[in-house]
Amino acid sequence: MPIVTCGITLFTAYLLGSLPTGYLVGRVKGVDIRTVGSKNMGATNVFRTVGKALGIFVLLVDALKGWLAVAVLAPFIGHAVTPQSALGWLPVVGGIGAILGHNYTCWLQFKGGKGIATSAGVFVALVPGALLVALVVWIILFAATRYVSVASIAAAATLPVAAWLTTHDLGLTVVTLVMGALAIYKHKKNIERLRAGTENRIEFGKKKGLTP
DSSP: OOHHHHHHHHHHHHHHHTOOHHHHHHHHTTOOGGGSTTOOOSHHHHHHHTOHHHHHHHHHHHHHHHHHIIIIIHHHHHHHHOGGGGSTTHHHHHHHHHHHHHHTOGGGTTOOOOOHHHHHHHHHHHOHHHHHHHHHHHHHHHHHHOOHHHHHHHHHHHHHHHHHHHHOOHHHHHHHHHHHHHHHHTTHHHHHHHHHTOOOOOOTTSSOOOOO
């Protein structure tokens, strides 16, 4: 895989991932999402502070960014620059770029979301079987605790194991391990609140719920 093609893919995928969906949706509604709720720009904070429908919209768009980077952008660039480079690890590079763009968007002083939705979109394209296992873990933990953070951390920790069990590909397993570790790291404030007993659960039917 030529370095130039890899660099172009990483940079372009980063720009795609850097689209600050939650921030833009909040602005449309007259809210700076960085100043309300948990002050995070992810879908959960939008869901809680701006509205459920818009929160779901942000979730889907953020996931779509990750999927497009892997399934569409990386192969397109590979074929356009050097046809043979569309194979191999180029989609992985695209996925990494999209996640980094979402987590550290250049448009907002390199501050972004936690990358869960975008990572999910990446893994739908890269390791769908592993993502399904992680999703089941997420649902079970969320149903048991009502903490989105707990469910997300558990799913991120499960993903590398699921990737190995479903693909037996060491390279993809290592990639999912790194991406999962990044997702857990981005939840460091949530972990602090969980330890302090101040993390809020999501309560359906109530106006106030979770601090994501």
